[in-house]
Amino acid sequence: MKKTVILALLLSASNVFSQNPLTIPTTIETTTINLVLQEGITQFYPGINTNTMGANGALLGPTLIMNQGDNVNITVDNQLQDTTTIHWHGMHISPENDGGPHSIIYPGTTWNPQFTVLDKAGLYWYHPHLHMKTNEHVSKGIAGLIIVRDSEEAGLNLPQTYGVDEFPIVMQTKGFDASGQILIHTESDTLPMVNGTVDAFVDFPAQVVRLRVLNGSSQRTIEFGFSDNRSFSLIGTDGGLFTAPLSRTRYRISPGQRADILIDLTTSLGNNFQLMSFASELPNAIYGAAQPGMGAGATNSLVGYTANPLNGNNYQLLDITVTAQTASPVLTIPSTLATFTPIAEASANITRSLTFTSAGNMGDLNGPFLINGSGFDMGVINYTVPLDNVEIWSLTNQTPIAHPFHIHDVQFFILDINGNPPPPELQGYNDVVLVPGGQGNVRFIARFNDFSDPVIPFMYHCHMLTHEDMGMMGQFLVVNTASVEEVGSLENISVYPNPSENGIINIEVGNYNGELTITDVTGRMIEKVTVNNQSTTQLNVKTGVYYLSDSMGRTVSFVVR
Ligand code: C2O
Ligand code: CU
Ligand code: CU
Numbered sequence: 340m341k342k343t344v345i346l347a348l349l350l351s352a353s354n355v356f357s358q359n360p361l362t363i364p365t366t367i368e369t370t371t372i373n374l375v376l377q378e379g380i381t382q383f384y385p386g387i388n389t390n391t392m393g394a395n396g397a398l399l400g401p402t403l404i405m406n407q408g409d410n411v412n413i414t415v416d417n418q419l420q421d422t423t424t425i426h427w428h429g430m431h432i433s434p435e436n437d438g439g440p441h442s443i444i445y446p447g448t449t450w451n452p453q454f455t456v457l458d459k460a461g462l463y464w465y466h467p468h469l470h471m472k473t474n475e476h477v478s479k480g481i482a483g484l485i486i487v488r489d490s491e492e493a494g495l496n497l498p499q500t501y502g503v504d505e506f507p508i509v510m511q512t513k514g515f516d517a518s519g520q521i522l523i524h525t526e527s528d529t530l531p532m533v534n535g536t537v538d539a540f541v542d543f544p545a546q547v548v549r550l551r552v553l554n555g556s557s558q559r560t561i562e563f564g565f566s567d568n569r570s571f572s573l574i575g576t577d578g579g580l581f582t583a584p585l586s587r588t589r590y591r592i593s594p595g596q597r598a599d600i601l602i603d604l605t606t607s608l609g610n611n612f613q614l615m616s617f618a619s620e621l622p623n624a625i626y627g628a629a630q631p632g633m634g635a636g637a638t639n640s641l642v643g644y645t646a647n648p649l650n651g652n653n654y655q656l657l658d659i660t661v662t663a664q665t666a667s668p669v670l671t672i673p674s675t676l677a678t679f680t681p682i683a684e685a686s687a688n689i690t691r692s693l694t695f696t697s698a699g700n701m702g703d704l705n706g707p708f709l710i711n712g713s714g715f716d717m718g719v720i721n722y723t724v725p726l727d728n729v730e731i732w733s734l735t736n737q738t739p740i741a742h743p744f745h746i747h748d749v750q751f752f753i754l755d756i757n758g759n760p761p762p763p764e765l766q767g768y769n770d771v772v773l774v775p776g777g778q779g780n781v782r783f784i785a786r787f788n789d790f791s792d793p794v795i796p797f798m799y800h801c802h803m804l805t806h807e808d809m810g811m812m813g814q815f816l817v818v819n820t821a822s823v824e825e826v827g828s829l830e831n832i833s834v835y836p837n838p839s840e841n842g843i844i845n846i847e848v849g850n851y852n853g854e855l856t857i858t859d860v861t862g863r864m865i866e867k868v869t870v871n872n873q874s875t876t877q878l879n880v881k882t883g884v885y886y887l888s889d890s891m892g893r894t895v896s897f898v899v900r
Contacts, residue, residue, distance in 0.1 A: 361541040361657065362534045363502045364483065368404045372413040376423060376481060383530060383537050387519035391480040392419060398535045400483030402507055407489035409456045417444040423476050426468035427485065429577055429770045431457050434795035437747055440470040440717065441795055459579035460492035462551045462597040470717060474557050474804035475523045478513060482555045491677055492580065498549040498669045505549040509534050510656055511556045512649060524805050526643040528559060533657045540658040545608040546668035550600040554592040557804040560627040562620050564589040566613040572672050575599035578750035578768030580677035585763055589617060593743035595771040595802035601672050607661040614657040618649060624776035625741045626803065632704045632739035633777045641704050681752040682729060682784045690731040691722060697738050704740050707809035714810030721813035725820040725884050726791040733782045736774045742806065745771045747797040751785035771802055791819040820884050820898045834887055838898035847875040856888045
């Protein structure tokens, strides 16, 4: 343990120890993809064997390069001793292919998702998602990038030769026990690494170089920048390119988030500089800042947090030396990028309010944290979203620590943060947003199109994996309201007309006496009706999707247009 802390201090204090060439994950560019999840050994510290997990190797996984429109066929072969799942983070795919906690892959078995790539050019990623095991499997090493390319991007003359002028940058911190094994739920994540390489160096050519950046840390937010404060062009976020590049010297990347970054090195031949996290600049109440909580409510601290030299101090992630140009280099940064129209706030059908609280006292920084008062339950559907709905989700954080909120299925547009319009760097496509601590609020808008499933839900959760595993997660179904989609059937009860065009719904019962419960799409109870044998009850209900359940818990859905 002591050794770990000392080594990390040395690493963060200076760059003279940069001694390991940056690992560049291999790629798979075919549409038939085989991923073998396996256990292995990695040496993060010279001479110390650490047990790790990876896909097609001992640590991390290959970068999957896909084109929009591809039909991909993936086989995930679980050779681990443990059950897991694999989720395609940020991609717009059906619930059955999404790889959430319900798509379990037992040891020694395979899972075979197949889907069409609908996403815009962007950086996505894959990682395990088994309930209460996500952090363990990711911390031990399973994670990989997915680069999606499209025709719009192809027209832009952006660097896109992987490993030559386009570099994967998976930023992570990990903690280790005295015997050099990875700690799972730890605030002692003292060792920074890029692509699993500790103390890494890399040569970049003296031209425009593109960094495909992921914060794959379990908890830590990274304040991305360079040691000489050189500016870089931020050209896109989670789910796509901006309309134009933004010149920045810093960019805050919380767990799960990605950034598409260009650095113009055309006049930098021979320069040596470092990719840093400027954690001293992180405002408090973000994991990685000097203080992880804020306000009088932040009553207890995180064990080991203040002793961790990465918290509130700048540290190095990668040592960069600029070397000779390659053949046919990209030498300029395009002034315009993609075109897209954000979703207008006025087009929303509903606003859903989600409030984050602590299960303990309100100042608690350790969790578990709750969403709308409950922890995750695999058997509870928290929301039912009508297919094609445009929704505003309003996230209010009553805890003293910021939470990076992530939703599956969609990319969203941020409407406001604490009531203010988002800064330009947060006006693109996102699937993770850092919700500020201490009564912070974020509203986003998204369209839930293309995929519905009456049984398999999508997830939303905090992407601090400790918080997610402790239950800061919920799930929603997307249901098709255009067709009559029965969640079950009720032998003795019929509901008609379905869909109803005028709000009038008839519930006709045959051989049934008792109570029927009607709930709406948010799971809220609308009405209880008591019915008798051979009778018809007429109800008047507002537009929406509803569930009618009998006393046995059997359910049928109906729709009022
Ligand atoms: Cu990156 Cu639900 O996760
Ligand atoms: Cu996801
Ligand atoms: Cu959280």
